[in-house]
Amino acid sequence: MTVTFHELGVRHDGDEWIVGRVDSGDFVAVPEEGLRVIRLLQDGMDREQARTHLLAETGADLDVADFVADLVAAGLVAGVAGRPVPSPPPVRPSLPWLRPRHLGWALHPVAHLALLVPIATGVACLVARPSIFPAWEAALWTDHTAVVLLTWAAVLWLATGLHELGHLVTARAAGVPARIALGTRLQFLVAQTDVSGVWVAPRRVRVTVYLSGTVLDLAVCGLALTWAYFAGPHPLATWVVLIQVVRVAAQLLVFMRTDLYFLLQDLTGCRNLYGDGGVYLRGLLRGRRGTLAGLPPRERTVVRLYAALQSTGTLACLAFAVLVTLPLVLTVLLQSVRHLVRAESLPAMAEAVVVLALIILPDVVWARAWWRRHGDRLRRLARRLRTGRARP
Structure with a gap:
């Protein structure tokens, strides 16, 4: 029986190959023989012919039927024996009118260097006059709580939109149909851009996509600091600096799947650091210690170290929510109800x-x-x- 595939992207990764669909973000890791079988099937051979050809070519006897079944489960197969196979639909991209051919500049080194200018200028202004960095009290520029909160919400979501647009533009420049949506990380409501399809892109492109939002945050913060240096303090500059500093600091919480988490995962050569860390921790809780047996030794070490960070960071974050955030929100909520009644x-x-x-x-x-x-x-x-x- 012949097998047809969706359009597949391929990237060499250690001793294996990452194969998958850029349009849906579904990928698998296969050995050299597995990639060869996929190529043979794409050339029109049926499963038995591909198995015989691989055996004669490499001496490897691969159960092609089971291998194809795994590829079907992964959503990579479009049809078997002329019959369509149910598979995940392509990601519905945000801002679909943005085309890769319009955005090639976003991956050019000159664009990256240009973003360093406002960052470096802001740092220089801050070093020359540290007092331009605002205190939290400076954000309370009016006695009207509603106006302060509205300002905070407006600046926060504008900054968030720009951050996610950075991910979307760089991913789209790489041909990935990125999508922006709201999601959650522990107790936090976040906007996040699905750039899963970038996994088969070269490392330089992947790193650019992962860091694009944070670099834009730093560039905007640098512009605000420069404004404060030359024009004096202003409530808007105050809000921009404080919000961007908090946003960048939040990316350091790599025990959640932040932008810097994906960078860490990529640089350590791990394929699912967060998921494998969770599996390892659940195995420890159930008294099982062999949950990472299928990973290479070096990757097992990284996952164990990350799992320690993942568990302590998660517990600390949830404790902060219960002991600090929740009482604060309830206090403000009750005060607002009293103000409404009175x-x-x-x-x-x-x-x-x-x-x-x-x-x-x-x-x-x-x-x-x-x-x-x-x-x-x-x-x-x-x-x-x-x-x-x-x-x-």
């Missing part, structure tokens, strides 16, 4: 409503994004629990 004028009532909305709405969006990601798993767990109770 409001003596329409402006005071409107301000209290705006503050409540700005506190509650992100949590509602977070809950929706979290449920979209984890809801099916919880429903399956609930069905298993119900089935267990129903047994006599």
